[in-house]
Amino acid sequence: MAHGRIGFIGAGKMATAIIRGWISAGTVVASDLCITAPSDRNTRPLKEEFPDITVAKTNVDVVQRSTIVFLAVKPHILPIVAAQIKSRVTPAHLLVTIAAGATTAQVEAMLGPATRVVRVMPNTPCAIRCNAGAVSGGSNASPADIETVCNLFAPLSADGTAPDSVPDSLMDAVTGVAGSGPAFVLTFIEAMADGGVYAGLPRHIAAKLAAQTVMGAAKLVLETGEHPAALRDAVCSPGGTTITGVRALETHGLRNAVISAVAAAAEKGGHLRAQADEQLKRTLAAEEAAAAASAAASADA
Ligand SMILES: NC(=O)C1=CN([C@@H]2O[C@H](COP(=O)(O)OP(=O)(O)OC[C@H]3O[C@@H](n4cnc5c(N)ncnc54)[C@H](OP(=O)(O)O)[C@@H]3O)[C@@H](O)[C@H]2O)C=CC1
């Protein structure tokens, strides 16, 4: 257990995907994992799937039981969680945030400027060890911290390689392509299958062909290293079916639609960041008000 115990604050879709991937890869054993969430709607099925997982009662419990703590809550919940755990976070803890939009600097501002923070943007194919994503180290994260996180995510990728390390300023773009990307590609797969059904195929055959075709095309890009346009040319026989379909795609603006989807998702990261900042202001104001009320009560007593 070179990585120490790993905790998850938030046990939803992304936490579940990471945990499933690790356990199937043998990277982490369930007894090294500690999770928590306000309700049991996600923790209960995880505990049923992996009985050796510890389900902690509170967010503070997770911090006290773990050396690496994943912040796997929605971005606007981060300041609320941070306020609960910050007095228990020590220099021995490595905090890993997967929240879209929230920067490492923001998480440091929430938890204290000395906190060791690494930001990761993964995607749900982690569950089947086909992750695409990137990491970014905060101002107190050492190269060893980044390596630790990369070593945890390498077994979650199809080829076992570590995610790229990128500046925090590029993480919104990573989110647009990789974090949100599965949803875009799944929409494409569904549409391909619809096209197959329109052309007469039974749904189950059309759906399988569409998914296999996307996987095959993706593998061609990754395994040959060739430009997608060169690989596409090899499919387009002059005057044939494919170039006729490619023309239809261009007529209907597929390329612009996809660029716009990635750009919109990346831009939304900035909005989520602003929301997290607003929540941080509210949380700090509430803390100050509580401290002032408590000081006034002590003075009265
Ligand atoms: N889904 C995705 O594809 C990706 C998501 N992300 C990021 O991962 C993060 C989680 O997203 P996702 O897993 O989809 O979201 P989910 O809604 O599936 O999970 C959120 C989890 O946070 C828990 N939670 C809510 N409030 C608190 C709190 N105060 N304290 C502790 N836990 C709390 C929820 O509890 P409960 O179980 O009771 O509902 C739930 O387990 C987000 O920041 C998102 O940006 C990043 C990459 C991809």
Ligand SMILES: O=C(O)[C@@H]1CCC=N1
């Ligand atoms: O939709 C979202 O905000 C999250 C982040 C990336 C994927 N899902």
